Amino acid sequence: MSSSSSSASPSSSSSAFVVICLLHSVIAIGSGALMMFHMKEIYTFTHGVETATKLLGSTPHDQLLIRTSDSFSGLLLFAIGFLVFMVSFVRDKDFQFFFAKGCTILHVFTAIWRVWFERRVEDLAWDWLRQTVGDILLSLSWVFFLVYSWREKYD
Template structure:
């Protein structure tokens, strides 16, 4: 028996990941300005042409990774096995909580990011909560 809502959560997070990944690959500078603001974006773009190329390449590969994750989420959305869905949801919770912890412990100490790490950590926690909500609802249905 598959988990109710699994398909919807996977598809929503897939659409967000694919869109953000594509934007990061092809509109790197605009995404940095949108995410961090003009002041911080100018600091993050590098001072030499070599630095700028390295940073742009790194951002493009990060976008490619995010796009790939979105594509995997899209494929997983069609799996109907309830045990796999539960396992996958628990893994997603672990990944999102780990990312939020990383942002709080390490990115929070970087002076150049301002308070962007807090907004991103709250986003990671919100994504984790969507999976937790799915698991709680499935457990409640299972034991009722």
């Protein structure tokens, strides 16, 4: 009887890992694609027309540099989303724990960076809180996976 319950528990934490990875992958791929192709609309939607105009640059040279930077940032985020998608199929428990811990630390450091630096940028000062909450929520999904897996491991 206990062997059937122990065989069911690894698949449930693996399923949680797959779901969390796929969720993060969809978010990263979608955000990256939007950054590459629709940054002006994203800036306008998230910051308003006046701030978007400032963020997009005032000279053609500045605008080209900003568009190029946004496109490369979007491409990087898209690639990260694709890698997380591939990682979602890894079945090794030790790797899943390692990956979840790494993602948690990455999201926490991103939130700290937003609090420490991004809130100081005058045009972004009001937006850092919303993005920090998003970073914390994304890190909590990994924390919940770790707690769920530890609970199964030590039950």
